[in-house]
Amino acid sequence: MGVRILVWDVPTRVFHWLLVASFAGAFLTSESERYRDIHVVLGYTLLGLIAFRLAWGFLGTRYAQFKSFIFSPVETAKYFTSMLKGSPKHYLGHNPAGSLAVFALLALGITSCVSGVLIFQDIGGEALEELHEMASYSMLGVVALHVAGVLASSLLHRENLVRAMITGYKSVQTVGEKGISCAYAWLGAIILAIVLAFWFGYQATGLMGSPNPDTAGQHSE
Ligand code: HEM
Ligand code: HEM
Numbered sequence: 001m002g003v004r005i006l007v008w009d010v011p012t013r014v015f016h017w018l019l020v021a022s023f024a025g026a027f028l029t030s031e032s033e034r035y036r037d038i039h040v041v042l043g044y045t046l047l048g049l050i051a052f053r054l055a056w057g058f059l060g061t062r063y064a065q066f067k068s069f070i071f072s073p074v075e076t077a078k079y080f081t082s083m084l085k086g087s088p089k090h091y092l093g094h095n096p097a098g099s100l101a102v103f104a105l106l107a108l109g110i111t112s113c114v115s116g117v118l119i120f121q122d123i124g125g126e127a128l129e130e131l132h133e134m135a136s137y138s139m140l141g142v143v144a145l146h147v148a149g150v151l152a153s154s155l156l157h158r159e160n161l162v163r164a165m166i167t168g169y170k171s172v173q174t175v176g177e178k179g180i181s182c183a184y185a186w187l188g189a190i191i192l193a194i195v196l197a198f199w200f201g202y203q204a205t206g207l208m209g210s211p212n213p214d215t216a217g218q219h220s221e
Helices: 011-028 033-059 074-086 096-120 126-156 161-167 185-205
Strands: 003-006 169-172
Touching: 003 126, 011 126, 011 161, 011 169, 033 096, 033 185, 074 096, 126 161, 161 169, 169 185
Parallel strands: none
Antiparallel strands: 003 169
């Protein structure tokens, strides 16, 4: 039996699961005009969450900080080689493969949302719509790789990474590894409250007043 230590703070966990919900919802509502407001609200949520995560990557706790999971190409290559041999090196925070997925997801999320906002404001044309769709589908591809990677690492290390992203805790064998001392639950609660208020109160903000009167009220499924 190992020792249970806290690795992921609450804001990082709340960020992750709200990101999953927003991405899934934005995808499912992307095809139909009828769900356009929901699509846009979830897209803005995704953008806000990513903005928070960029700040938290500098201000957050040890394993949430970008500097704790920026690896050199050599270390990344070594990790992939050791993974292929079936005995990858263990990392308490993100491993080099996970780190690549995280940065790709953040970058694609930003591209998708910024192009989405421009389209929604009627700025830009077909090229931007292409970009929006391409970034969103590429993100879906990286999500699939990310989930496969999480499951593969969990099996190889006999460690439940999904549970760790829910509870924040991991079990370690060695005493040398250090957990974080503050979970920042209050900040996680604030983020959750802001997102829920935005989801359930957006009609009152007037944000969704259709900027394009030509398509307002049209329902083309
Ligand atoms: C603030 C963020 C976002 C805004 C304002 C936004 C807005 C829009 C708008 C206005 C369209 C219709 C474009 C058209 O007329 O062809 C659209 C389409 C689409 N959006 Fe977004 N979007 C956002 C984020 C996202 C995200 C995060 C995803 C990925 C999950 C996504 C996936 C898609 C897809 C796949 C389509 C193409 C649907 C189709 O016509 O086949 N969007 N978005
Ligand atoms: C829309 C889908 C998803 C997106 C956009 C996404 C994005 C991310 C991001 C950005 C991180 C980095 C967390 C951070 O440091 O802030 C992460 C980590 C993680 N995600 Fe996801 N994720 C998605 C789906 C999932 C699903 C479905 C699972 C569960 C099967 C999952 C499990 C995890 C785990 C376990 C980690 C921590 C990995 C580690 O231990 O290094 N993710 N994800």
